Structure formats: C-alpha cells, structure tokens
Amino acid sequence: MQPEIQQPEIQQPEIQLQIIQLKGSSRDYQALAIDTRPLRRLMSPDALLTWKLPPQLDLSRGVVLYGNAPNWFYNHALLQLQEAPWVGFYDLRSKSVVVVRSRQKGIAPGDTLPIFPNREPGVAVLVGGPPNSGKSVLSNALRVAVTRSRPDLQVYLHRANWDGEGNYIYESQNRQVVKHLKQKNKYKIPDLPNADEVLDLYFQERARDTENIRQVIDLTLVDVGGVPDPVKLPVVRSCSHALIISSDPQAVRSWQELCRDLQPLAVVHSVREDRCDLLQTSPYLELVAGPWERDRPASVPQPLLDRLLKLM
Structure with a gap:
C-alpha cells in the first residue's frame, strides 16, 4: 500500500478584483482594478495559483489593468x-x-489613451x-505605516529625484542587487553638458507627474532629493504640505524657505540614536527622532503618524 501523499495547502490570497470604469475623452474603458491592500504585506507568487478573472468581465471589450501589483x-x-x-x-x-x-x-x-478621473486632488x-538625514528611509516608513493603519487609503511614494532610488531598496534582502540597480537607474543629470536645461525640464515633468498622481491617490509622499534648489519649485508647488527631516538644525531654514507656499506638517530633527522627543505641536509638529538607517526597520513616531492621518 502506497503512503498517502499530502497535498500542500493553497492559501487563498486576500486580493480584491473589481471591475470599474475609467472615463476617457470619448468613451469609458473597462478596467480590472487590482487591490492588494488587504494583504498588508508584499504579494506572494502563490497568488498566481488561486486568482481568477471575475465572471462579469466582458472579454469582448478591451481591458485595462489598474492598481498596485x-x-x-x-x-x-x-x-x-x-x-x-x-x-x-494604467500609468x-x-x-x-x-x-x-x-x-x-x-x-x-x-x-496612450487619456483618462479623466472625477475627484478632488x-x-x-x-x-x-x-x-544623509534619513529622508528616503522616513518616506518609505511613512508609506508602510499609513498603509497598515488605513488600508482603505491609496498611498503612493513618488520618487521625484534622479538618484535611482526606489522602494525596491527597502523590500529586497540582496544588498548587492540593490546597489547595482540603484547605479544602473541613476540619471546622472549634473554630468550632462546642458545640465541646467535638463534639470529644469526634469522637475517640470515630475511636477506634472505629481499633479496626475494626486487625481487618483489619497496620499502622495513626494521625495524630492537632498538639495533645496529653486529648480525644484515646480515639484514643490505641486504639493500641499511639507515635511522636513534634517540632521543639521542650520539646514532647516533653507528648506522652510523653499516650501514657504506649502502648509507645514512637521520638522523632524534626525539623530542616530534610538529616541523620540516631542518639541512642539503648533504651528507644526517638531520632534527629535531616529535612527533612520536603510539596514534596519524604521518606526514612525506616533505623533507624526497621527498628524499625517488627520490630514486624511
């Protein structure tokens, strides 16, 4: 008698698929919206074993894949x-x-088929x-923390800089691959002979990206790089609020000046030790917090997370 073979249990993925309509210039487009937010973790390849197309999907029409996956x-x-x-x-x-x-x-x-969302930014x-103040680490930590606290919200981290960084830096365990990808994707604009012209055009394009993203996403976190250069003003003005993180107290003023047209959310004085000291709550949140290091999980201070969630 042959022993009974145990079949591996297949876990049903918590992926929601919904048929929605996207408004185009002359007609609506059928879209299959992929919602992975209930997972509260990275999607596993096991999802390929169990997901199915909704029976209501009309395969006699074109289909748009929409969502974060x-x-x-x-x-x-x-x-x-x-x-x-x-x-x-959908782009x-x-x-x-x-x-x-x-x-x-x-x-x-x-x-490309233009889409016209019907909502407030x-x-x-x-x-x-x-x-080196922890700006990119904090941005990603905020993305994760808000998504976990409010899975009903659409959150997007927009890297509006040319340094080649992406969320893969924080989601991959292979540091050599991460380093290779960052160097490969780095857009070395300052090395170009017409760097000033290209930089100006680059940040104008990133500003348009931000405005488009805001038409669809509830909360957009915009990482604009580490230099408070006026060339970045188009991106700055495409935002609604400003969060400044600095390991140098003297550098805060220049960033506040660049973001003077935005509503101040918080100033985080970045430190390398494990601490969180609240300095003030009005007219904006100010605290000392750290550490913000790529190779260790970052914890968002609760007062900062609460202040950000109140905006929503």
Missing part, C-alpha cells in the same frame, strides 16, 4: 486576458492607459531635507 502579476494577468481585443496598463504618472497588446483595428501597442506631502 508586482510586474510578474501583471504579466500573468496579461496571459489570462488573451481573448480580449486589446489590453492596456499613474501620465494619467493614461498604455496599450500593451492589441488585435483590434485602430488600437496598437504603444498607444489628494493630499501630497513633500519630504525634504539635506543628504
């Missing part, structure tokens, strides 16, 4: 949508649908401060 999930979903005449991915920054596959006349891969918090 890994690239491998999007590619797998694309294979499941082969019956649809065309498939596009948050350009506020348009990018067609990736089509067998329908008049629509070709690479076409969401909150956009600019996170600024001098280099």
